[in-house]
Amino acid sequence: MTTTGSSVSHANDCAHFEAQLGAWLEHDLDASAQQWMTTHRHRCAACARLVADLETVIADASTLPPLTPPRDLWQGIEGRLDAPVIPIPSTFVGAPAGTPARQRTVTVRWFAIAATLLVAVSSVVTWQVARRGITGMTSSDSTGSNPAQVIARADTPASVGVPAGISPADSSAPRDVSLDIPSATGTTHVATGSPLPRNARRAGVTAVANDDADLLDVDVTYEREISALRHIVDERFGELDSGTVTVLRRNLEIIDQAIADSRTALARDPRSAVVSSQLDRALQAKLSLMRRVALL
Amino acid sequence: MSAAATGDRQAFERVYRAHAERVFSVCVRMLGDRVLAEEVTQDVFVRVWQKLPGFRGEAAFSTWLHRVAVNVILSRRKNLGIQHGRHAEEDTLEVTPSRPDSVSERLDLEEAIAGLPAGARRIFVLHDVEGFTHEEIGEQLGITTGGSKAQLHRARLLLRTALTR
Numbered sequence: 001m002t003t004t005g006s007s008v009s010h011a012n013d014c015a016h017f018e019a020q021l022g023a024w025l026e027h028d029l030d031a032s033a034q035q036w037m038t039t040h041r042h043r044c045a046a047c048a049r050l051v052a053d054l055e056t057v058i059a060d061a062s063t064l065p066p067l068t069p070p071r072d073l074w075q076g077i078e079g080r081l082d083a084p085v086i087p088i089p090s091t092f093v094g095a096p097a098g099t100p101a102r103q104r105t106v107t108v109r110w111f112a113i114a115a116t117l118l119v120a121v122s123s124v125v126t127w128q129v130a131r132r133g134i135t136g137m138t139s140s141d142s143t144g145s146n147p148a149q150v151i152a153r154a155d156t157p158a159s160v161g162v163p164a165g166i167s168p169a170d171s172s173a174p175r176d177v178s179l180d181i182p183s184a185t186g187t188t189h190v191a192t193g194s195p196l197p198r199n200a201r202r203a204g205v206t207a208v209a210n211d212d213a214d215l216l217d218v219d220v221t222y223e224r225e226i227s228a229l230r231h232i233v234d235e236r237f238g239e240l241d242s243g244t245v246t247v248l249r250r251n252l253e254i255i256d257q258a259i260a261d262s263r264t265a266l267a268r269d270p271r272s273a274v275v276s277s278q279l280d281r282a283l284q285a286k287l288s289l290m291r292r293v294a295l296l
Numbered sequence: 297m298s299a300a301a302t303g304d305r306q307a308f309e310r311v312y313r314a315h316a317e318r319v320f321s322v323c324v325r326m327l328g329d330r331v332l333a334e335e336v337t338q339d340v341f342v343r344v345w346q347k348l349p350g351f352r353g354e355a356a357f358s359t360w361l362h363r364v365a366v367n368v369i370l371s372r373r374k375n376l377g378i379q380h381g382r383h384a385e386e387d388t389l390e391v392t393p394s395r396p397d398s399v400s401e402r403l404d405l406e407e408a409i410a411g412l413p414a415g416a417r418r419i420f421v422l423h424d425v426e427g428f429t430h431e432e433i434g435e436q437l438g439i440t441t442g443g444s445k446a447q448l449h450r451a452r453l454l455l456r457t458a459l460t461r
Contacts, residue, residue: 022449026430053456060405061424066317067324067406073334074312077341081305243335243372 013040017047025054076241222283229290236293248293255289258282297357301348308348312341315358319365325421326369328410336372340365366422366436408458416451423448 017040023029024037041048237245262279269275299307319340323333344364351360409417409425418437422428423444430441430448437444 022445025449025452026445028445050456053460054452057405057452057455057459058424061409061420062427064321064325064405064425067321068317069320069334069337070330071334073316073320073338073341074309076338077312077345078305078309080338080342081308081345241335241338243332244339 010044014044014047017041017044018050021051021054025058219283222287226283226286226290229287229294232294233290248289251289252286255282255286259286297348297351300345301351308345311344315361316341318358319361322362322365322421322426323369325406325409325425326366326418327372328412328414328417332372336369339372340368343368362426366426366428370418370436404459405455408455411458412451412454416447416454419444419447420451420455424452 017037020029020033020037024034027034029037041051233248237248240248259279259282262275262282265275266272266279297307297311300311316337320333320337323336323340324330327333327336344361347364351357355363409420412420419433422433422436423430428436430444433439433444434441439447
């Protein structure tokens with residue numbers, strides 16, 4: 001819409017000019033509006049000054065000189081490239097003869113530990129979750145499903161990582177852990193180190209744990225692997241830059257909060273499939289993040 | 297470049313030396329935080345090292361590098377949820393321009409850019425400093441071209457106000 005200068009006040013013209021200025025500078029106006037803007041600019045000193053100032057800003061911005069880092073950043077960069085590495089043969093299949101092998105920044109130690117953990121976690125957790133989905137439903141039917149009783153049973157050692165029939169005080173009893181990491185049977189939050197609320201154990205999970213064939217319940221499996229990964233993550237935190245670590249810690253805290261909230265909700269409503277599913281997702285999110293950190 | 301892409305670290309260091317200033321500049325201006333910009337500059341080159349084998353040479357290396365840098369910066373900003381660089385003004389003022397012949401006006405503009413709200417600053421730097429189109433900015437930031445244009449105009453007006461105060 002074009003406004004003629006004779007039909008509106010000068011102030012209104014200026015307001016209209018300013019309103020269309022952004023589009024004018026981007027050449028987004030039609031021909032008549034463009035012409036009106038050009039005409040007004042030539043008639044109005046204030047608007048002409050505004051345009052001139054903006055054109056100066058635009059011109060200066062496009063010619064800003066590069067800024068020099070206050071220190072040499074190469075050392076820090078090189079340090080992050082410089083871990084002992086192993087070549088991955090499959091990367092070079094089909095490569096032309098004589099092509100130098102590009103090294104991957106995966107250390108032998110990290111590769112071995114992370115690969116073992118990923119396989120163990122994926123297989124065990126998937127199996128347990130799938131089994132719980134079946135057994136949990138069955139057990140809640142067959143046990144009479146008194147939530148209070150189930151939660152009370154969930155406080156027993158069997159539900160927090162010790163195989164059925166083995167007292168946690170029996171230090172001579174062999175631990176049922178696939179990875180011999182000292183805190184692997186611990187039940188603490190990775191980010192906070194605080195104990196997990198035991199009364200938030202799921203009914204279905206406990207029922208599974210009571211089955212001799214299932215020495216591990218899902219929560220314990222999660223916590224075991226999270227605890228194992230924690231050692232790797234803690235070491236990686238010592239190697240990553242502080243900004244990255246801050247972000248990762250914050251994310252873990254957020255996930256931990258989601259886990260705690262889900263556990264609390266599940267304690268109130270142990271048979272809630274929605275809450276149980278939400279807790280699983282939160283635990284999986286935590287594992288997923290920790291795996292990524294381990295492989296960074 | 298090809299040597300760096302095949303894992304030659306000395307060659308990659310030469311790549312770093314040749315492009316560090318430009319990457320650092322865009323980091324400082326988009327983040328409004330000099331210390332953070334140093335970290336992100338390092339992140340950018342680590343990322344470039346990882347992605348170099350996939351660089352096909354379809355675009356100029358400097359263009360490709362610049363896009364990687366912007367992606368890393370945007371990712372970092374998103375993660376940190378930076379709303380506004382509180383220390384941006386003094387941090388940016390500490391930075392020494394590599395061509396010291398333009399001093400006061402350049403620093404005024406640098407300071408004014410650092411003082412912009414984060415959203416407006418990001419778009420101003422991408423468009424008016426780095427030369428991206430609104431379509432490219434919209435794609436990178438997940439906004440419409442209209443939104444990009446509106447933010448750009450807002451940024452320019454704010455800069456004018458700051459510079460003519």
